[in-house]
Amino acid sequence: MAYEVEAPKYVRLAQIIQQRIEDGTYAPGTRVPSENQLVQAFGMSRPTVVRALELLKRDGWLESRQGFGTIVRGRPAVVEHKDRRGSEVLARDESQAPGRVVEVGHVTVPARVASVLGLSKRAKVLVRRFLVEDDGEPAELVSSYFPAGLVEGTELESADPLSGGTRAHLEARKKVRFDHVTERVSARLPERGEAELLELPDGVPVLSVLVVACDASGQALQVSDVLLPADRQELEDTYRLS
Incomplete structure (x- = not known):
């Protein structure tokens, strides 16, 4: 492609x-x-x-x-046996989910997203930004980035809420197939616009979950940066020791 x-x-x-x-x-x-x-x-x-x-x-x-x-060892099985934030991002029906689309447009790709997509730092990508709300309060901010060549022939550029989720939409329109997701968690201070959307006071950090969704060859199809207010989150995982 x-x-x-x-x-x-x-x-x-x-x-x-x-x-x-x-x-x-x-x-x-x-x-x-x-x-x-x-x-x-x-x-x-x-x-x-x-x-x-x-x-x-x-x-x-x-x-x-x-x-x-x-x-x-064979194909890792942990993703198939546990719900993950990345799968939620790919399956989220914007037309039904509590929240709203706050931005759609072509932007210069952020540095760490560029490295995942294999793009130059000056490349343009499409971003869809969705603010998830809980009882009317901002809960998380999801910024999803798509390579320009993957956007043509889809409804990703529309400011209207997308039905069915980005994974189902892209698999139907572009005949690609999502295979696996990698999640990378880090912490940082939000940018001013991010803090305003999440209604965060100055100095409150966010947890950033970088969701990298790939096809079977490892080619990244979608990268989503999920921002969670750090003062309202607790990450927990339980697993067996071999």
Whole structure:
């Protein structure tokens, strides 16, 4: 597609290994080729290979076992078994959700969104900004960014509330398929406009959940920055220890 930008070498290698795990070439419980073998097979440097393997370990596709090397774990299953904020963002029906669309337009891509989409810092993207309300009070601010080439032929540029959610809309209109989501949580002070929409006093920070929604190849289709007033939020997760 016109909006796709070639990913870094280590990401491309990670995607190839991921695809081989998906198609059974590298079966769960087996060892992946050694670093030397991957360097020779793909003509990439050792640092590139190491970084790709670390990325796959971080995301749960691989694991290191003492005396065995790098072992295939298979497709991570945690996302399918638990509700996540990212899936809520992708499925939110703006026409039914409590809140309102506060901005739609083309803007210069924010730096950390540019790095995820593989765009230059001067590139333009479409932003849809939705203010979620709870009993009439602002609860979260969702800024969703879309590559320009993905917008044509959709209703994303309309200021009217979008029905059915962005995922369903894009899959129907652009024939893309969303596969997985990565969420990155950080804290920062809000910009003036963000603070005004969230009705925050000066000095109150926000939690930023950066939602990166990708297709099976790892290409980012939508990036959403979800801002939550830090003084009204508590993040909790419960999981078993293996």
